Amino acid sequence: MGVSARQFEEMRRRLAGSRAVESAGLPGRDVPVARVVLGVDPSLRGTGWGVVRVDSGRMSAVAYGTVKCPAGWERTRCLARIHEALRDAIREHGPEVCAVEGLFHAQNLRTALVMGEARGASMAAVAMAGLGVFEMAPRKVKLAVAGHGGAAKAGVGRMVQRLLGLDDAPGPDAADALAVAIAYVHEAGRVSTNPPRRV
């Protein structure tokens, strides 16, 4: 059901100024097409991040990594480290937009709280750098890299490696973050019934 970014831009140009269309709320119309996209997979002990560049329709990895926080570190020390690492990665690699996975299943309130804390530290760093943040449906992320919604973790790493032409498969956290960025590139500018949601 998707259209290419170019086709979509043409549609937008032709429809510009039409209040009827404006109020109909075309899905996906607010999702910017970006050349350099940061994907983040926040978690307290291992936040993955990855920057993907698009050139003439071809994707490549600019940089990626995992913010590792040993189990012995206090929670707030991890949050500071996560914030600083993402701030530094953004300064160094200059992404234009950020994508994260959206609603997920947590086992219990405690887990949701700790995951939320890692997301909050991450997203504050990204928003303070001036980037818009978009949430991707987890199923779409898996779909974008593996062709079906239930891809195993090892599968994501290998597919990300192939899609980005990397010599080695990235570690699981960085692979998840790169997968989110790849999914964003796929979705941006498409007409979709479930577009990335700015948060």
Added chain:
Amino acid sequence: MGVSARQFEEMRRRLAGSRAVESAGLPGRDVPVARVVLGVDPSLRGTGWGVVRVDSGRMSAVAYGTVKCPAGWERTRCLARIHEALRDAIREHGPEVCAVEGLFHAQNLRTALVMGEARGASMAAVAMAGLGVFEMAPRKVKLAVAGHGGAAKAGVGRMVQRLLGLDDAPGPDAADALAVAIAYVHEAGRVSTNPPRRV
């Protein structure tokens, strides 16, 4: 069951070097007695904060406020604002330690996630400023300002006003944050079976 900070320090001095006592893990021994304490009550739309000073056993309010984020703001814009506001408050008022409420009851996973995000943005700012963060049991916070564990919100504001000698009762979010700081002052250096926990 509490002892004064001075009595406690004397106990520590006398017991210093005793491995038997060290391994017994005296509760509360790692909770520093601080002269200037920051209390934070994180929430996405209205994070309360308050700085309390202790001079010769007398408490006073240095500054307090609420970080207001309109309902129309995107979540990540709020997280950035919360982080920046706490960073600035710490720079201006120089607290030595930070206290937040510990585990709480969230209605559902979604609520816990959003509350966690506000906590994460807050705690990253505090930890990046080099402050230790301690979690206080919610019941102890209410107890410290109102004498019993189930004080109503309006009651907390009025009791905080009286305890700190303020002309007016602070708004509810700032009052909750000041209450956390007051509870920390009460607990620090005491021997307790449930001391503030560094996180």
